[in-house]
Amino acid sequence: MNFLSSIVEKSASLTSMPAIVEKATSLVSIPVIVEKTSKVIPLPLQIKGIHLFLKAKNKVWKSKSVPVFIESPIPDVSTLAIEDIDVSNPFLFKQNMWESYFKRLRDECPVHYQKNSPFGPFWSVTRYKDIVFVDRRHDLFSAEPIIVIGDRPEGMAIETFIAMDPPKHDIQRKAVQNVVAPKNLLEMEDLIRSRAVDVLDNLPIDEPFDWVEKVSVELTARMLATLFDFPYEHRHKLAYWSDVIAASPETTGGECSADEMFIGAAEMAEYFTRLWREKEAKKEAGEEMGYDLISLLLSNEKTKNMINKPMEFMGNLALLIVGGNDTTRNSMTGGVLALNEFPNEFIKLKNDPSLIPNMVSEIIRWQTPLAYMRRVAKEDVELNGKTIKKGDKVVMWYVSGNRDERSIDQPDQFMIDRKKARNHLSFGFGIHRCMGNRLAEMQLRILWEELLTRFDNIEVLDEPEYVQSNFVKGYTKMMVKLSAKT
Amino acid sequence: MGSITFIEHNGNQHKVDIEEGSSLMQAAMDNSVPGVDADCGGECACGTCHVIVDKNWVSVIGNTTEIETQMLDMTPEKADTSRLSCQITVTEAMDGMVVRLPEFQM
Missing domain, CATH: 1.10.630.10 (Cytochrome P450)
Structure with missing residues (x-):
């Protein structure tokens, strides 16, 4: 994600993908600029930008290969x-x-x-x-x-x-x-x-x-929604994001594609940014803060600007x-x-x-x-x-x-x-x-x-x-x- | 034979006999003192045998290693005289010592 936030910024003014790619390759090893750009570019857009960039890059160059796992009897x-x-x-x-x-x-x-x-x-x-x-x-x-x-x-x-x-x-x-x-x-x-x-x-x-679907997934999604004070009706998103983040083939041999992962991450960033801003507004209005994760982060001097x-x-x-x-x-x-x-x-x-x-x-x-x-x-x-x-x-x-x-x-x-x-x-x-x-x-x-x-x-x-x-x-x-x- | 007193967060006291050479955690476990979990069994690797030593006894219990301090830092209930009881070796010099248990082990 790092070097890409800079790409997102540049991409706004660029018209063709190859140009983005060229600029980007000169930055490749770099933990850059996120902190700066983050204030300018909304986080979900940054993630989407990375995803687009990688797709383009993979078309132009052979990128590092992702292992493909085909099941056979062990x-x-x-x-x-x-x-x-x-x-x-x-x-x-x-x-x-x-x-x-x-x-x-x-x-x-x-x-x-x-x-x-x-x-x-x-x-x-x-x-x-x-x-x-x-x-x-x-x-x-x-x-x-x-x-x-x-x-x-x-x-x-x-x-x-x-x-x-x-x-x-x-x-x-x-x-x-x-x-x-x-x-x-x-x-x-x-x-x-x-x-x-x-x-x-x-x-x-x-x-x-199915116990997995009706009990295990449902209960953990409800618990996470409680912990995050996340909009209850959207709680299944939490389970979905977790699944896509933890399941890429290159990390664990899982079944999730990079596309799914990036789309999931961008969506997650969008939801949580909104949730953070809402809680922040509550705090500024002097309302009582809850025991959920974001309220606790906002109440702590060290993390209130996370x-x-x-x-x-x-x-x-x-x-x-x-x-x-x-x-x-x-x-x-x-x-x-x-x-x-x-x-x-x-x-x-x-x-x-x-x-x-x-x-x-x-x-x-x-x-x-x-x-x-x-x-x-x-x-x-x-x-x-x-x-x-x-x-x-x-x-x-x-x-x-x-x-x-x-x-x-x-x-x-x-x-x-x-x-x-x-x-x-x-x-x-x-x-x-x-x-x-x-x-x-x-x-x-x-x-x-x-x-x-x-x-x-x-x-x-x-x-x-x-x-x-x-x-x-x-x-x-x-x-x-x-x-x-x- | 001397004794050490554990005081639970709710005030309950447990006086246990000193067995020289064993760890303070083991003393708590052997005497079924509630509120000590000792999940790692004495490896200084879980933080769940946290005790708060009465400040008058700090000089008797020896020093804290860096790894112990790091584990203690992970509990929100850490106090100035917090220790992991698995890292304290019991001696007769601890006769009369008082240690308090935190509300929760984490």
Whole structure:
């Protein structure tokens, strides 16, 4: 996005695309001018401008190729040489083949180098303890410039603190973390609960429906709308934007095109700019401010002018939307699936609903809705007998560490009364630890509290369908049938 | 054997025996003191064993490392004498020490 804001400005006075392209190429490596132009050019227009520019550029020059992923059956892992194992394959979760792949890496080659993936070479760290080491040593491993395996889509250089190192990370995170601080969540719990109840009370009984669509997506969209005080009737936009931002082929092997992503980002910028201005006007009129994200940002000295830094503004919004969407959504589906695969646990739960908070941690471990975070080595590092070279990409596979029998008792079992259930990797550790962890736990707790009072059983009718991605471990469809409580 | 007192945010007090060499977090966990989560199990990597040490006892508990400070900075409830209890090793010199728990762990 960076260099493009300057293009947008110029493009107004230019008539032909090739001219824009020529000017632009001289700027290529550049983090420029956004701060200046942002005040002149509305943000949505900047994004649209980038998109047009990239399209034109790609027509004139061969731009960096975007990998194309065509699905084929994933082989049994035992048929592969260890160096040929590529866990960045975006169909590994989709075909539900991941468990045996990661088990083999944990057992035979816990720090594994794949030199030929479609995303370039990368290291996989697969054991719990090694992952904790990498995650907490931000002095050795950088989170910049992005936390997924692939590179950023060209032009989309939004700034988000999940992909920043200290000291900048610390400043930015502090500015927004109060939004999801437990104190603030207390203010929102009743509203989140009443919106959840409304969804559950209107579900069909004794007839099949898609749990993903009717419950998981709907509830997370409502929660995000609550968190942002976003126009409620447009809440599905939030889920849509999150999907397109997190799903480009070059970053995670997802199915979203660059076109969709840019259009989504521009639309998101437009909505949120408007929302910001409305709240700002309220503040200036001396009205009482709410507990929503934008009101909190506007009330804080350090962030009240964030809209003038569009890359930061967009980055923080995108992070909170994506962070609050896929993760909780897929844990909402994963919990139902887990209780169907382990029916005795469902009985245990019905007999003792006080297990819900512990079960919530267990669901988050068992599901691991985000499979990994990526780092880059800042110097040569020895890890479990391998030398990771400075500059190498290092992927911490939380999804594997959460099934590491060296650290977790019977890790493939779903146990709602598991001891030390909170000791899982799904939120990450160290300075980038999930900021919304308490919100996630609260939402899942509310969901299960309200489900147990209404339904006797939630029966999964078919194998669920899974997301195509190496990053989001989730579901696109899961047919269920509810029985009412008698 | 000496003791350390944890005071919850609601005022409830929990007196626990000193076991020299274990961490203050472990002391809280072993005695089921509510309000300490210890999600990372003592790696200084999650911030959920946050305690606020009574200021009279600050000199006894040792120094804070940079990594601990960074983790503490992430909680909105950080106070001047905040520490991660997994980074404090219990000694007999802490007999009578009082530590307060924040309202929330984050």
